Amino acid sequence: MPQLNGGGGDDLGANDEMISFKDEGEQEEKISENVSAERDLDDVKSSLVNESENNSSSSDSEQTERRPQPRPDTESYEKAREYFSEALRRQQDGGFFKSPHYPGYPFLMIPDLASPYLSNGALSPSARTYLQMKWPLLDVPSSAALKDSRSPTPGHLVKTQTHIHTPVAVYIKNFSGRSGHQASESCIYKHSNKVPVVQHAHMHPLTPLITYSNDHFSPTTPPAHLSPEILDPKTGIPRTPHPSELSPYYPLSPGAVGQIPHPLGWLVPQQGQPMYSIPPGGFRHPYPALAMNASMSSLVSSRFSPHVVPHHPHGLHQTGIPHPAIVSPAIKQEPNGDLSPAAHTKSPGPAKKEDEKKPHIKKPLNAFMLYMKEMRAKVVAECTLKESAAINQILGRRWHSLSREEQAKYYELARKERQLHSQLYPGWSARDNYGKRKKRKRDNKADSTAEDFSARNKKPCVQYLPQEKMIDSPASSHGSMLDSPATPSAALASPAAPAPTHSEQAQPLSLTTKPERHHPHFSLISKPSAASSSSSSSSTSSSSSASSSSSHPSLSLPIGSSGSQSTPPLLSRPIPFTSLHPSLLSPPSPFHQAALHSHHALFQSQPLSLVTKSAD
DNA sequence: CCGCCTTTGAAGGCC
DNA sequence: GGCCTTCAAAGGCGG
Structure with missing residues (x-):
């Protein structure tokens, strides 16, 4: 049973610690690993064990000798390796990577977390998947991100096996679990556009948001080596899964191909829209900024502030991931979605032009x-x-x-x-946003009485x-x-x-x-x-x-x-x-x-x- | 085609 | 601090 405790932290990450999962069913998901992959990784595993045991004593050079030579993008590998080494140590304590910071929070180990490397030094598929889940848009895991590996993430909680290959898929699994908890004991079918989505009841409702907490995103692009097969070769964006892979619950707009849906997109699948409408051309703002660490807030604010953010040639950040709260005024005023320059210059008056230039940032939903x-x-x-x-x-x-x-x-x-x-x-x-909607109701409300209220009813x-x-x-x-x-x-x-x-x-x-x-x-x-x-x-x-x-x-x-x-x-x-x-x-x-x-x-x-x- | 309706909550302004 | 106003979503409906 999901449980919130009174952590009361202010930062985003703090919320992660407020959620604890005691579902023993998770344990069952610690499934047997791909045998062949295990075989491939045995030597690496043992080396990692040794490293973890002699972590303090062994020098860097020794470790370097023992483990496969990392590829050029060593930093990511190094940090991932550190993480996995720690994970291995924890896993040896009972199969769960228990957070040292949140001791009461056992979470699922990915079976081959301990073996992040293949014999050729490349990350194992599962490790890649895991990293992709943990840092979906990560270029180089920041120290903060690694530090926050203690924080539970969907990556820990979802079934890590097999068919989860993309962050989007991961989100889908988690999001779809959102409402499952309230509907049934095991799983339910949630109908969205007539398509049932299997939902796992033990998934915590807040899981999707955890995904987007500070710890799990980085406003940088994901490393191609982490998951090359799922990244757009041009943009480095995780590719959009084939429609068959995606639940209609989390649709991506045509213009948002390759974009990750809003973290709360699970809340709106019924309408076939993300929480905030995504303009055909996508948003100008990078969604990964949602996940910035507190330490990065200044950076992000400077990078992604509506008035400062540089526009990507395609109207997207290089990640191509917009924020759903931003709605171009032109889009709001042009239901046809015409985003052509002509559309922007159509309206006369400089004041209006300026207004249109300003993206309409909607209020966060209560x-x-x-x-x-x-x-x-x-x-x-x-x-x-x-x-x-x-x-x-x-x-x-x-x-x-x-x-x-x-x-x-x-x-x-x-x-x-x-x-x-x-x-x-x-x-x-x-x-x-005041005044962006027409002044309304106020007069009516001010004058309304119980009598005229009924009189005003026309239906x-x-x-x-x-x-x-x-x-x-x-x-x-x-x-x-x-x-x-x-x-x-x-x-x-x-x-x-x-x-x-x-x-x-x-x-x-x-x-x-x-x-x-x-x-x-x-x-x-x-x-x-x-x-x-x-x-x-x-x-x-x-x-x-x-x-x-x-x-x-x-x-x-x-x-x-x-x-x-x-x-x-x-x-x-x-x-x-x-x-x-x-x-x-x-x-x-x-x-x-x-x-x-x-x-x-x-x-x-x-x-x-x-x-x-x-x-x- | 635009605004209203209707809900609750958040936030800002005013006193 | 209390009160008031506006906006956030949504889609049918009326003018």
């Missing part, structure tokens, strides 16, 4: 946005809704129904996103009367619980909530959540105030929910039925979808879910039923 990205397609598929406004309402309620652990994952993801974003674009401010839809909301008192256990975000802060005050875990402490941002948002509409409809409901009523309601946890609020049950009395639908607006059943909008409370922890997977995989059941 936790809820990440959640929506991931779940939208699922909801769409389950209830055949397509209207985003309605979907978002459902997702908003589902969000509140998430357990703290699950929300914590998204808070953590969002935190990493923000960190990456801030490191990528140090000078960027959310204010920069035929189910009316959720404000009166119902007024009935919803803070004393309503379900209502208050659902209304109140399942924030750790609220949950901490709730004895009935799932036992506090490290995860809550590990998400500093979520601890500062506003329990209740001042919504223009909600403010008028007696939604329990955050302060009152979270402090006083949370304890009472939680206790009541604890007692009510015996009831099984699976989605197949008309949850709205139990809540319809005490917990009317919380929609502030009608949903333009007449067939929406309240159960769609009232998933089990986090406390129910907690009580039904063992049924969690069932709940998650339970399709939302549009069948209206008797409220009784």
Whole structure:
């Protein structure tokens, strides 16, 4: 079971240590190695053993004599060798390369890690693969990167055998495991574009992001020798796997061939798009910068700052890996994706020109946005809704129904996103994007009342009367619980909530959540105030929910039925979808879910039923 | 074709 | 520090 502890580190790498894997199933993945390769590497292995044993005493020259002569790019080999030597020492202690810095974090050894060299001095395929996974875009592993070999990486955690040949493939495996944990015990099929993707439940949800932590990328190009067969000979970019190798879950845009999808791309596969839309020509910014070490932040900031970054002739960094947060204004304004110079010069006015020159750096997604990205397609598929406004309402309620652990994952993801974003674009401010979207809603919101709100509804839809909301008192256990975000802060005050875990402490941002948002509409409809409901009523309601946890609020049950009395639908607006059943909008409370922890997977995989059941 | 709708969270500005 | 505003995604819908 993935577990977050309260590391509280600020740097990206620190998050890695907050995640520990105790899945013994990983051990099974320490599979037997290719026999022939082993044979080839036996001599090297023994030499490495000797080296590791006499590491301190043996001189460099002796080591040089013993091991195969490295090829010209010795530095990479040397560092890799050091790493593997250390790995070998660890492996001899029980098969796991246990991090000296994170002792409680056993992670998988690659079977032939100890034998990184072939007899001819070249890196073994597995070692290459491993390096490719660990430093997908690495030219020369930095000392920091080597140092951070202690950090768990997907490379340690994924099956290292056989068919994983490219970083993209590695990401796919990890990303696809993202949601598997919440859906089943072993693996699930996640449908994306009708194509099922096998997902391994034991993969930690944050794994994909770990991949992109500081430790695992370098803003430099990968060494051709590390994985020559998978690199674009021209660019040095890992090649794009054949479509058959790639899950539609992680599509690459046509213009992004050879590019690694966004680290959070797994969150958006449903739409067939990366998290941030990738313009046809790709982004101007190199994605590897996402992985810069803190020590490199200055370098990266100077290199990749939107205003400083030099443009690659093809609009890409030499790595060809863009950052998805950057959207060319021209692209936004030119849906056809015309990036020709003419397109840029089309608009008159120097001011506009300047605006267009500035790439539009989007805000990093917050936790809820990440959640929506991931779940939208699922909801769409389950209830055949397509209207985003309605979907978002459902997702908003589902969000509140998430357990703290699950929300914590998204808070953590969002935190990493923000960190990456801030490191990528140090000078960027959310204010920069002000005005890029048309001013909207404000007037409406300011003037809106419960009455004109209903009057403004133009679509035929189910009316959720404000009166119902007024009935919803803070004393309503379900209502208050659902209304109140399942924030750790609220949950901490709730004895009935799932036992506090490290995860809550590990998400500093979520601890500062506003329990209740001042919504223009909600403010008028007696939604329990955050302060009152979270402090006083949370304890009472939680206790009541604890007692009510015996009831099984699976989605197949008309949850709205139990809540319809005490917990009317919380929609502030009608949903333009007449067939929406309240159960769609009232998933089990986090406390129910907690009580039904063992049924969690069932709940998650339970399709939302549009069948209206008797409220009784 | 553009903006609205709708959700939550983050961030910045203002008082 | 609290409040307000804007934006982030998404896609149908209305003017």
